[in-house]
Amino acid sequence: MVQRLRVRYAKRGRLRFTSHRDISRAVERAVRRADIPVAYSAGFSPHPKISYAGAAPTGVASEAEYLEIGVNRPCDPHRVRADLDASLPPGLDVLDVVEARDSGLADRLEGSAWELRLPGVDPEVAAKAVEAFVTADRVEVERLTKKGLRRFDAREAVLSLAVQEGAARAAGQEPDWPCVILRMVVRHATPAVRPDDVLTGLRLVAGFAPLSPPEVTRLAQGPLDATGEPADPFDFDRVGGNR
Amino acid sequence: MSVESLFPRLEPLLPKVQKPIQYVGGELNSTVKDWDEASVRWALMYPDAYEVGLPNQGVQILYEILNDLPDTMAERTYAVWPDLEALMRAEGVPQFTVDAHRPVRAFDVLGVSFSTELGYTNLLTALDLAGIPLEAAERTDEDPIVLAGGHAAFNPEPIAEFLDAAVLGDGEQIAIAISEVIREWKGEGSPGGRDELLMRLASTGGVYVPKFYDVEYHPDGRIMRVVPNRPGVPTRIFKHTVMDLDEWPYPKKPLVPLAETVHERFSVEIFRGCTRGCRFCQAGMITRPVRERSITTIGDMVENGIRESGFNEVGLLSLSSADHSEIGDVAKGLADRYEGTNTSLSLPSTRVDAFNIDLANEFSRNGRRSGLTFAPEGGSERMRKVINKMVTEEDLIRTVTTAYSQGWRQVKLYFMCGLPTEEDVDVLGIADLAKKVIRAGREATGSRDVRCTVSIGGFVPKPHTPFQWAAQCDHETVDRRLRELRDELRGDKEYGRAIGYRYHDGKPSIVEGLLSRGDRRVARVIRAVWEGGGRFDGWSEHFSYDRWRQAAEKALADEPVDVDWYTTREREEHEVLPWDHLDAGLDREWLWQDWQDAKGDVEVEDCRWTPCYDCGVCPTMGTEIQIGPTGKKLLPLTVI
Known part of the structure; x- marks a missing residue:
């Protein structure tokens, strides 16, 4: 090699x-x-x-x-x-x-930015749930992992979580079907806190339960910078230019 | 009139099901054509799960050939698992193709490839989800022609009422011909509706339209006769045979699935047909004569297939791959070409023959010597004569000795249980054979590190074979013999731990037997099973023998026949069999004589190397054996 x-x-x-x-x-x-x-x-x-x-x-x-x-x-x-x-x-x-x-x-992959599209959700309800989550100290969730049912805190790893401005269309739905977009940055930890763990957390702290499954997209992952956002993990490799 | 993609309605269901990737399509080399630009549209179905159906060669070949026609398009559809079926019913999403997620009902033809009868209930699920009436008689001009092909279509009678048509034999040319008939008929404005289209197809003599034939029965339940019920319909329907495989080098663009499937490799069919004459083997009887692909075409197809797919394994397929007249040069040529590229070659279906060890060595040059598989099929010398599997114990021991001494450590042996005239001693003979194999291996290697696995399945008599008249062995007897064999193997202190044993219980074979040799009355059983929840009968976790047994009792209550009548009953020479009007080219008298020879332990040679034994196929079908050698060799590839 x-x-x-x-x-x-x-x-x-x-x-x-x-x-x-x-x-x-x-x-x-x-x-x-x-x-x-x-x-x-x-x-x-x-x-x-x-x-x-x-x-x-x-x-x-x-x-x-x-x-x-x-x-x-x-x-x-x-x-x-x-x-x-x-x-x-x-x-x-x-x-x-x-x-x-x-x-x-x-x-170098310290954290990820995620986007969650939630069709059929009222933006105000979503905002309240996010508020409740963000202000909580700990949000204990359970998930079935390969090692069995695990209980862990889903709050600490979440560096930011917010409802994005502007409604969008969810896949497979009519254009006027409201769709809330959540954006969050999560620090990679063990056990990993995944977007669905945060959704579980939102349900636990605020009874927030969308009817349809969310469409989740990872937007970026990389080293977390001073603002708590993932930077490009290739920056290090690019020093000195591409060969 | 264009059709909308169902994907937006399907997509929200996918996060809720197992392995959603199997439903999304988008495989490398898949084709999506413009709906409105095609005048003939085929939905091709393999009636099992995607993981089994995607690698199927027949469907891949027809998919590509039909899409190669300028005015024809073909998409694929597979059986959906019960979890998605339930969601589709709840949300009103119909059966869809995976290519462009179009509704199956919108196509002109739904072509279904049946490798096994155990897919029949899945056909009903697909029809029902598609919104197509189950019974052909209830369909309208808005419904596609439901067309069956594949080996099980050589007796389509049990599903005759669900089919509009069936085709026997090789699909390449007849699929194109059917497309042409439909294109013309649609071009004329679809005169006379689906009835006229079916009539046009039937009158070619190459397409069987069940509803144009009436079946009359004797009071005791046997068939009296099968006759056309309108003029212009042939009394016999013949199978199709592609004579020059080099002219049909498909698949050229193999489908590369994202989901994991049962065969993760590029497969090339190196020849079609087999004349070894094994009496249990339906494939060997209905695919005659032998037609080889030339060494150069095989080489080109492998090279192209690897480049197009990126697969790292190549399978050389046929019914008995080591019998290709130039298999040695094929193996050596390919092994030379791909040395050092981490491309492995496999040769499924080989006979017990010392020559095959040289081949296997060629195929495993990269150092992988895991296991070799042979299929003696019968446990005793007498049994192997009955089935005409011309392999002696000496052959087998010599072959495995060579294998073990050349570094192979594991030999797998395939057998059948429940063969005609079989007695307990024939099955227990398998244990003796396995022990001798291990003894030979230990002697050859001087080591105890040799293994042998015995794999055994229940025999099912099939149409168009010499055993089509035979009584199928009841499952109680099969199960008892399999248990006794197990005890015999496990109880042996000296060899028991070196011998693995894999077997299935005998009940599914009885259902397969019912569907294989059934007639039109069996349709009621299939429908009752399906209505009772029967799905995926080829999967042991979904199969229920009790469901089949109970459905059959109810559905056949008013008939003088039952499951035993279809399965464990021996037929007389002149009884009209449900498939007698469907012609595979085999001479009925020859088949009967071969059945008599079987009972007298008389063997018959292979007509490739000995004179013709008059099975009747070549004169009936106007075909002849096509084999090499061509004398050509594979040249090394130039690497750029």
């Missing part, structure tokens, strides 16, 4: 229903189709050296997913961006590729 390439990609529209495993199969095939000289692990069943950082859950769209590909021959990141994007189905879209300068990508 002579080089590691960091890839930012989006999962959009109907492809938000891909699971993490679906994506890893699709990426492996796209890498082969794009003739990217991916390195393989040694051993009885060699695997391509592709690693994923902080994948969004099934059903959640994202503008900021990250993976890293180890290659055997130096590659031009711009070309890999174009080739890989062309080899993936529309909806899995490659947005940015840089050459890695260290091994710290996962550590």
Whole structure:
């Protein structure tokens, strides 16, 4: 392996229903189709050296997913961006590729900005629920994880949470169907506080319970800056310009 | 008249179901054509879950061929799981195609590919969700032509009342021909409605329209005769045979699913048909004669398929892949080409033959030697003669000895239980065979680290085979023999732990038997099962034998026939069988003679290498064996 390439990609529209495993199969095939000289692990069943950082859950769209590909021959990141994007189905879209300068990508993904579209919700009700959540010290929620039912605080990791101005149309609904948009930044923690945990929290503190499932999109993830917003995790790799 | 996408109505349901990705389409190499620009529109269905249906070669080939026609479009639809079915019913969302999420009812044809009879209840779910009347007789000009194909369509009688038409054999050319008939008929303004269209299709002789035939019965329940009920309809309907596979190198653009499916590989059919003459094997009987794809076309298809799909595994498919006349050169050529690229090759369906070890070694050059699979099918020498699986114990032991000594550690053996004339001793013979295999392996390797897995399934007599007259073994006997075999294997101190044992209980085979050799009266049973909640009968967690048994008792209460009559009853030579008017080219007298030979342990050779044994297919169908060798070799690919 002579080089590691960091890839930012989006999962959009109907492809938000891909699971993490679906994506890893699709990426492996796209890498082969794009003739990217991916390195393989040694051993009885060699695997391509592709690693994923902080994948969004099934059903959640994202503008900021990250993976890293180890290659055997130096590659031009711009070309890999174009080739890989062309080899993936529309909806899995490659947005940015840089050459890695260290091994710290996962550590740099400190927090995520999320958008939640809630169709059929009254903006005032949403605003009150958000107010109640934000002013609470702790909001204990429960979620079934691989390790069983876990109880944890969903409040502390939420750095900001607000109702966005302006109504929008939810997918599959008439244009006049009201749709509230929540925007929030959540610090990555263990156990991870996910958008649905915050929704559970909103229900617990204010009885806020939208009828339809929300459309959730991760807008960004990266190192949290002074204002509590995620910055571009590739800034570090770009120092000195793209090679 | 354009149709709207159902996706906006489907999308809110998807977060509530398991594996929603299977319903969204958008696979690499999938095609969405403009609705209004096509004059003939096909919805192609594989009546099982997406994960099983997507890799199906038949559907992928027809999907591509039909979409290649300028004025025809094809989209795909699959069985939806009960969780989504419930939500679709609640929200009034009809059966949809995954390509552009169009309603299935809006298409001209709903073509359904039946590899197995256990998909019949799923057909009813799809029709009902689509808003298409279940019974063909109740459909109007607003409904598509419901057309069945696939191996089960060689006896479509149990679902005849749900079908408008059925096609036997290879689909490539007949699908195009049907498209042409529909295009002309629509071009003329659809004169005479669906009845005239069906008449035009039936009069070609290549499309079976069940409602143009009446079935008359004897008082004791046997069929008296099946006759056309109007002029211009042929008395027999013939299967279709594509003669030159090199002219049909599909799939050219293999579908690459996002969801996980049962076969994650690019498959190339290296030949069609098989003349080994195994008497239990419906596929081998109805797909004759053997037609090979040439080594060069195989090479081109593999190269193209890998490039188009990005799959890292290639499967060379056929009914008995090692029988290709140039399989050695194919294997070596492909292994050379893809050495060092982490592309693996697989060769499903191979016979017990020492030559196959060389092949397997070629195929596993990258160092993966996990397991080899062979199918002796019968546990005793006598049983293998009855079924004409011409493999001796010596062959098997020699082959596995070679395999173990060349580094393979695991051998899987497939068998059947409940074969005609079978006795307990024949099934217990499987244990002896497995023990000998392990003993041979330990001797060859000097190690105890060798394993063998015995996999065994229930035999179901199938139409158009020499066993079509045979009594199916009752499930009590099958289950008892399987238990005794298990005890025999597990109880063995010396070898027991080296032998794995996988088996299924015998009840599903009885239902499969009912559907395989059933007639039109069985439709009532299928419908009653479906109304009682029957879905996904090929899945053990959804299948209910009791539901089938009870539905059959009720639905057939007024008839002189029952499940046993259809399954465990042996037929007389001249009894009219439900599929006798459907012609696979096999001479009925030859089939009967082969059935008699089976009972006398008489074997028959393969006509590829010995003189013709007069099965009747080639003269009836105007076909002949197409095999190599071509003498060509695969050239290395140039890497740019």
